[in-house]
Amino acid sequence: MNAHNTPPSRDEILAVNAGSSSLKFGLYHCAKAGSEQHAHLSGCFDGLEPGGKPRLRLSDRADEALQVGPGQNAFEQALRRLQALLRDSAPSLRAVAHRVVHGGGVFEGPVRVDATVMAQLRRFEKLAPLHQPHNLDGVQAFAQVWPELPQIACFDTAFHAQLPALEQRFALPEIPALEGVRRYGFHGLSYDYLNQRLHERSTRAQLPGTRALLAHLGNGASLCATLSGQSVATSMGFSALDGLMMGTRSGSVDPGLLLHLLQQGWSAEQIETLLYRQSGLRGVSGISADMRTLRASDASQAQEAIRLFAYRLRREAGALIAVLGGLDILAFTGGIGEHDAALRADLCAGLSFMGVSLDTAANARAVGDTLYAIHAPGSQVEVWVVPTDEGSVAAAQAAALLRNGG
Structure with a gap:
């Protein structure tokens, strides 16, 4: 222009x-x-x-x-x-x-x-x-x-800037070589947007002390635990590789595995390619990083990749709920979170011991650009599907910066 x-x-x-x-x-x-x-x-x-x-x-x-x-x-x-x-x-x-x-x-x-x-x-x-x-x-x-x-x-890291000190810390010594090595967290623009929409639509989200688990599930995937809207724990850490299994990223792996690969003669570049580009849904299935493609496939490898994705999601969710000491709200977003009703049902079933009860019909309808409540009337935990809009948050932040003379 x-x-x-x-x-x-x-x-x-x-x-x-x-x-x-x-x-x-x-x-x-x-x-x-x-x-x-x-x-x-x-x-x-x-x-x-x-x-x-x-x-x-x-x-x-x-x-x-x-x-x-x-x-x-x-x-x-x-x-x-x-x-x-x-x-x-x-x-x-x-x-x-x-x-x-x-x-x-x-x-x-x-x-x-x-x-x-x-x-x-x-x-x-x-x-x-x-x-x-x-x-x-x-x-x-x-x-x-x-x-x-x-x-x-x-x-994306800004939403997690005030994570508690213990959440930020790795069990490593404080030496110059490790300066700046801490857990940062990601998908913050998306989580900021979810926070805003839930606060507008859910009375429970407005209450002090509300415990929410936010799930951004797409080609990149992470979980965030919030208390009164503040990020207190998240599955991604120092890099956007940690935590959940993703489209092509491995998520958490034993660091001993990386030492093993180095001892086998792998270069840092080869390991980076393996973990970032050749793992996750694509690596396990050998077919695709796209959950929709895997859902449509009859191949056993595709089903194995879906099962592993769902298992890792449930496992990490349990850890963050433990940090919160319970759960009041569960919210899904991202390409998979917004469109894969089967995955949402799988996680909710795995969290039924927490009082999560899904409205099956509402869950099936929750596809598109509209915010949906998908919990059953008697559910102790609210469950929402919230189509994210990271651009809206970025625009709001930029406008606020300019208004303040930035």
Whole structure:
């Protein structure tokens, strides 16, 4: 967008999530960002990887192919198409809010990105190699296209910034080599959104001392235990690899296994590839990282992968409920959490000893863009399905930062 063509009333935030092969975006009114609203323009460019088939998917219209000529960069072409979309929608952009996975122990809230901030954030790339490099490349690309606009980083780790000291600590000595080594937690923008929606829709969520287990289940998966809306424990730790089994990530493994692989001659790069890209649903099934594909398969390996995913979920849920000392609310989100009724039923059955009782019909209906309560009338624990909107939270955080002079 040409700065000279920008209308004077700059009242909108563009929230983006740049990945290795995709670019998700949503346009929000500053005054309403963070309230229960949808972006008034949203969509996703995918297939942006080399050799891919780039396309644009908008929420309110048919897909379109993205034309990328020989030697052209697909991400740059996506940005040009996005510029045209925004020009057609005639928005007045005030800032671009970027989802950034890892803020380390340095950033506990949104920050305007300059060269110094960018250099600090690049240091955390090894802690989230599937996300952080692409998030930051996106920040730089948008800054080149819209140099007049603030580029604001909003962090998945920020929601967990005040984790209790014991939750942050590993049983390791305090030596210089381990400076900054602690549990951080991730999926914070999603958990922040769930927190807000539950507080608006559930009377129980508004009560002091409410114990909630939030499950963000997708290609990346984690659990978060909250007390009165505050994160007190989470399944992901130092990196976005810890905890639950995921699409291609292993989740928790015995560190002795890593020592064994090193002794067998594996390099750090080979181990990273194994744990981040070749494990999880894809590694166990040998078929796919997509739960929908595995559900549709009759292969025994696919069923084994589903069973292991569900078992690890129940096992980790039990640990976090123990930390809370009980459970009042269980909430599902993410691609699997929002759409896989069978998995939700499996976890709820495994937690029936806690007084969780599912409304089977409501659970079957809970697919789509609507928040659903799916607990049975007599359930001691409320159960919700909450379609997440991380962009809304990022936009709200960016708008608040600007209002405060950031």
